Amino acid sequence: MAAPAASDPESFLKSVLNHVSSPAEPPQNRPFVTLTYAQSLDGKIAGKGGKQLILSGNESMLMTHWMRTMHEGILVGIGTALNDDPQLNTRRLPVRAEPYPQPIPIILDSQLRFRSNCKLVGNYGSGNGRQPWVLCSEEADPKKRESLENAGVKIVPVKSNPQTGKLDLDDVLSILRKLGVKSLMVEGGQQVISSFLSHKSSSTGKSAVDSIIVTVAPTYVGNEGVGALDEGQLPAKVAHVSSTVMGRDSIVACRPTES
Numbered sequence: 001m002a003a004p005a006a007s008d009p010e011s012f013l014k015s016v017l018n019h020v021s022s023p024a025e026p027p028q029n030r031p032f033v034t035l036t037y038a039q040s041l042d043g044k045i046a047g048k049g050g051k052q053l054i055l056s057g058n059e060s061m062l063m064t065h066w067m068r069t070m071h072e073g074i075l076v077g078i079g080t081a082l083n084d085d086p087q088l089n090t091r092r093l094p095v096r097a098e099p100y101p102q103p104i105p106i107i108l109d110s111q112l113r114f115r116s117n118c119k120l121v122g123n124y125g126s127g128n129g130r131q132p133w134v135l136c137s138e139e140a141d142p143k144k145r146e147s148l149e150n151a152g153v154k155i156v157p158v159k160s161n162p163q164t165g166k167l168d169l170d171d172v173l174s175i176l177r178k179l180g181v182k183s184l185m186v187e188g189g190q191q192v193i194s195s196f197l198s199h200k201s202s203s204t205g206k207s208a209v210d211s212i213i214v215t216v217a218p219t220y221v222g223n224e225g226v227g228a229l230d231e232g233q234l235p236a237k238v239a240h241v242s243s244t245v246m247g248r249d250s251i252v253a254c255r256p257t258e259s
């Protein structure tokens with residue numbers, strides 16, 4: 001059997017991300033949302049105890065960085081921010097005369113655990129990155145807020161669920177839209193992926209995710225690794241959009257369906 005055709009990352013993304021291929025206004029109450037992550041053959045996104053793993057090969061990691069250029073915001077949870085100290089920029093792309101668009105780093109952090117000595121704050125301070133936005137609960141500690149603001153972080157209070165402490169995704173998305181973010185790439189980690197995949201908009205009853213792009217790396221992590229999904233959350237049903245191969249990895253693009 002012939003091997004599946006490999007595609008170049010930019011063309012593949014343009015073919016599966018509607019907001020890139022045919023620019024349109026997003027809904028009024030949210031940005032276009034792309035959910036993306038990399039997993040092993042056994043569905044793990046990190047190692048034992050959350051150890052950060054480089055699952056993606058060079059080619060698919062390059063695709064992730066292209067994807068970052070195609071979104072105005074890039075969102076991770078505070079678990080990922082503290083564990084991985086990410087930069088969320090496009091530094092792997094080939095140097096070119098015209099700078100690549102950089103997404104705004106956005107962190108869901110109910111209780112303001114974000115650290116001001118992280119790379120996102122450092123990159124912003126040295127002129128090498130966009131200002132990080134930290135979305136927190138309206139009840140978050142004002143002293144922590146002031147200290148992060150003094151370090152250059154933009155703090156955005158949003159509604160939270162009093163039972164779980166998690167930020168209300170309808171409010172998160174509608175506030176980001178009001179702040180001008182028209183496209184959002186959600187990069188993880190486990191709890192954030194699960195929340196977005198199981199979320200249904202309170203106004204439409206539909207998923208707030210437009211595209212799901214998963215990199216599958218040919219490796220096993222084992223039972224102690226962190227799964228892509230939090231147990232107990234029911235993910236959306238999805239329809240297949242397209243699949244391709246990048247280097248040794250498989251890339252699967254889907255979209256949530258209503259049935």
Ligand SMILES: NC(=O)c1ccc[n+]([C@@H]2O[C@H](COP(=O)([O-])OP(=O)(O)OC[C@H]3O[C@@H](n4cnc5c(N)ncnc54)[C@H](O)[C@@H]3O)[C@@H](O)[C@H]2O)c1
Nearest residue numbers: 037038045046050077078079080167188189190191192195
């Ligand atoms: N392979 C990948 O693609 C990938 C991507 C990102 C992160 N990771 C890995 O994921 C792990 C971190 O995942 P995690 O689950 O611990 O943390 P996470 O990044 O999902 O952050 C979860 C935290 O965000 C906060 N939060 C606020 N509102 C929320 C909401 N509505 N829904 C969910 N969370 C909300 C909560 O405090 C919660 O504890 C790390 O090990 C990291 O290396 C892997």
Ligand SMILES: Nc1nc(=O)c(N)c(NC[C@H](O)[C@H](O)[C@H](O)COP(=O)(O)O)[nH]1
Nearest residue numbers: 038053054055056064084086087088089
């Ligand atoms: N595509 C992808 N392949 C991986 O193998 C992997 N571990 C991640 N993980 C995403 C997670 O959000 C990380 O924290 C950021 O990838 C770090 O971001 P930077 O590289 O610092 O910009 N993402």
